[in-house]
Amino acid sequence: MQKIAAVERFENVGINCEFGFVQRALGCEAGGLLRWAFCPPASLLKLFERDFAGLFLFENLMPDFGMVRDAAYDIAFHTRMKSDSVGWLHDEDTRRAIHAEEVAKVAHLLEKFRGRLQDPDVVFVVKDNQGVPQDLRIELAQAFGARSAGRLLVVDTTPDPALVGTVIEHGDYVEGLIDRFAPYPESDKFSPAWLEILAAFERHCPPALLAEKSHA
Incomplete structure (x- = not known):
């Protein structure tokens, strides 16, 4: 190699x-x-310990001062799902559409990892x-x-x-x-x-x- x-x-x-x-x-x-x-x-x-199971599931994602936090792992990511100190800046339908694209990227990076x-x-x-x-x-x-x-x-x-x-x-x-x-x-x-x-x-x-x- x-x-x-x-x-x-x-x-x-x-x-x-x-x-x-x-x-x-x-x-x-x-x-x-x-x-x-x-x-x-x-x-x-x-x-x-969890073998990355369920990483970046939509249901586990929370707004976190401009980032998105996976509450199951307490890991925050930069994504196109925007947030501020109060909450989400996009409605759920928009977030789900963005997530559908970004979860594929996460899966690719996980495979690479x-x-x-x-x-x-x-x-x-x-x-x-x-x-x-x-x-x-x-x-x-x-x-x-x-x-x-x-x-x-x-x-x-x-x-x-x-x-x-x-x-x-x-x-x-x-x-x-x-x-x-x-x-x-x-x-x-x-x-x-x-x-x-x-x-x-x-x-x-x-x-x-x-x-x-x-x-x-």
Whole structure:
């Protein structure tokens, strides 16, 4: 199988679109199931536990300040079903018509995501501005380990300038260390240290080594 380009091997899986903007800055516009979504780490775990069942069902969708929240998973998506702080901006018939088109896109992106789970070169990137709790990151690592041939990269902040831009191997997952995360309302204002983390990960675990590991 042909290897993906370096930046495209990374897949954003939460908590928000900050890493999606990092990829955009590096010239990557590949679509992804969660690239532009708001998906807390606990919701990501729930997706695996339920095997994505019923994702984006019309009956579960709620207005959420300009986005659409899947109440079953507590994941918010950007869609053409518009909302504000009060409620929906479209009537139900209009929303159902829009949903009929967008659910097909979600299904396509989900199929693509399942395929990437089987690619040993893909690295799934998760972060939370408040930090991913240790017990949850272990559960996520186990969930990815059971379902994915790739790696999980959990990005955390560190107060130590000497550690910024480095990665640490934890066996079930790799930890990347950054100086700061972008504020949620300004997710495109990301730290340049993201680029250092990606470069450090490439040195630590290049695609060829991942492929060899998966066939060992």
